[in-house]
Amino acid sequence: MKPPILIIIMATIMTGTMIVMLSSHWLLIWIGFEMNMLAIIPILMKKYNPRAMEASTKYFLTQATASMLLMMGVTINLLYSGQWVVSKISNPIASIMMTTALTMKLGLSPFHFWVPEVTQGITLMSGMILLTWQKIAPMSILYQISPSINTNLLMLMALTSVLVGGWGGLNQTQLRKIMAYSSIAHMGWMAAIITYNPTMMVLNLTLYILMTLSTFMLFMLNSSTTTLSLSHMWNKFPLITSMILILMLSLGGLPPLSGFIPKWMIIQELTKNNMIIIPTLMAITALLNLYFYLRLTYSTALTMFPSTNNMKMKWQFEYTKKATLLPPLIITSTMLLPLTPMLSVLD
């Protein structure tokens, strides 16, 4: 894609999200969402093949439907409250419609079906933007309307998302689908805590974005999209295999890595609100997630996957691919746990 066009499109995507996050008028928020969606369609279609077109179409259809649902919720809210300002939504129907629309945009269960298929059809870089940047805008709106969200609905969605994210990823070997199911599961964790303590949702989102960015960048270094191509990495980039090991364990939420911070904090907030069974169930289902991350690390870092002899004798060149900010990203994705007491500044 020609650089000027790429710049305009990237700027539109960022402006769209910024408009969503910074507005207090519902119409402008809808405008922001639409700008964001329209501008990201060319990014999703960078490779001009039928699979990418299918992915972009699916993305467009779901996001457009979700925006329309959001608009309907906004209109009902307008009818009952008489104003367009983003604040507490007193009407339950409007609140449920908005929640449904936003969870559809995020890819929470039961609206999760588009996430693996869209993520699989696009390039790694587009997938990275899809799974990280695109989550910020809906999450910010959920943050703003969090006092009025129906807890039962969102908790049900969260629980089923964690289950779907865990079980769906078990049979995958394609890395993009694995990251898609990982995104579904993490969104589930975030949705579970919004109504109780939205700050923890922001914490989880931040750490999830850091970890997903690092993971995608490591995959992009080797241009690997399948487990098989990842397993050849021990020969070309031996250090990166150790990074993938630690990053996968961090995504799975193992202490003492940073991926454990959001899980710990979320379970703490939920138990403070007298919910015991739900966090236990979510924590145990997160083990399913850990299983397929661990399988990735087995094939990448801990064993020598069956490969032809040609694969074992590659030259180790200097890294020529751009890995922007990779070291700080990896460090923040894995070693942030001792800084957990600093979370008290958020109060």
Added chain:
Amino acid sequence: MLKIIIPTIMLIPLTWMSKPNMIWINTTTYGLLISLISLFYLNQPNDNTLNSSLMFFSDSLSAPLLALTTWLLPLMLMASQHHLSKEPLTRKKLYISMLILLQLFLIMTFTASELIFFYILFEATLIPTLIIITRWGNQTERLNAGLYFLFYTLMGSLPLLVALLYIHNFMGSLNFLMIQYWIQPLPNSWSNIFLWLACMMAFMVKMPLYGLHLWLPKAHVEAPIAGSMVLAAVLLKLGGYGMMRITTLLNPLTNFMAYPFMMLSLWGMIMTSSICLRQTDLKSLIAYSSVSHMALVIVAVLIQTPWSYMGATALMIAHGLTSSMLFCLANSNYERIHSRTMILARGLQTLLPLMAAWWLLASLTNLALPPTINLIGELFVVMSSFSWSNITIILMGINIIITALYSLYMLITTQRGKYSHHIKNIKPSFTRENALMTLHLLPLLLLSLNPKIILGPIY
């Protein structure tokens, strides 16, 4: 406590920056020096604990375990030298760094004063162990072993996290030293039963309890020697240590809830001891013997009498040293014949008489010969379980007999009798191996002169 933690952290730059022929020497020596520092903590005031800081403390229960952990690192390094000799330098340094990282987490776990801190480090010990087992094990079954190890432990410990956060909410703080003054009795109700289960299952899986012990034979057998040593000697004791700490919060419900686990442990120790009699795999035999000894510890901790706690602590330290020594001996066999099958290497006494002496002493301590500390531990546990219920003496007696049977079976099969024909050209014992066995055995024998230090806080 930083005077142990910071030197241990510094061991990692030491490995990476030492000259290639000095990595083993440097790390072993400095590891031994660190273990000397940890011995200072054995000097405990009678009615209090040694509090070093807000986060770390050591009392008579954790100090012997701390000494055991720091003592074990140089021993693990000595044991690993041979099987890593053919690996490239970076991988050797990675292996040593994993061992040191594990050591660091274990030290912090045993001296943690807050329960959530303890939990985080308890889980953190899983990662280096997983990497050691899966990356440096020798057979294809090691992948399955790592998986079983990780997931059994995590399934048990995630409810523990929820339970600890709930108790934190309820009590205000989870610091050991404060919590002992705020304990309220835990009445019998369904939710309290689940709380009890959530707190204890993590440690039951780690010990392991008989029904949940499936990960242990896999992990112990497939791990390389250092992995087996640290697993058997220290990681199992994490479960016992955790149980002893957390049962202070769970009274008097433990009297009611303990019955199923007592049944499982009492029956399990006989079952696993009997399986030992039919094992062909040497490491598997030692692994099942670990399950059997740890079942005694579970029984002791669940009875909650002063003598049983003393017995549990003594048994943990004694079993740590004995089991680690047995794994080292099995490894010395494995390095010579590259097989774990017992009958392939028979009659070693004629070929390696000094090693046979170590085999004899190790087997004798395993079957709890007086006056070793193994006996003190087992005897205290047997006596306290007899006072809990008279009938358990039958089961305990059967267990002691079967333990003696399989220990002697292991000794006789590997050492006595006519040697097998193909074994004549094995290498003689290295000085390193003899030093390793001595370093295991000396603390064991010397502690029988003054067992007071390992008898725990009740003494």
